[in-house]
Amino acid sequence: MEREPEPTELSRRLTDPAPVIALGIALWVAATVVVLIVDRWSSALPVCLAGIGVGTVGFVLFLVQRAAARRGSKTAQRGLD
Structure with missing residues (x-):
């Protein structure tokens, strides 16, 4: 039996x-x-503002976790670098 080739990794x-x-x-x-x-x-204005706010907070948290992972912090999430 032939082995299936390993899948190539996606680009960054x-x-x-x-x-x-x-x-x-x-x-x-x-x-x-x-x-x-x-x-x-x-009447949809509060929903739009909430979307901007939640997206911004999530993006900031993501960037903080990515920076912690890159500097090798033990409490950082893995796979964000």
């Missing part, structure tokens, strides 16, 4: 979650602008 560009998180926050900002322009959607 494809596995880095930072651009995806930043894009998500940018989409919430765009949604907020649309809600501010269209008057009848004004």
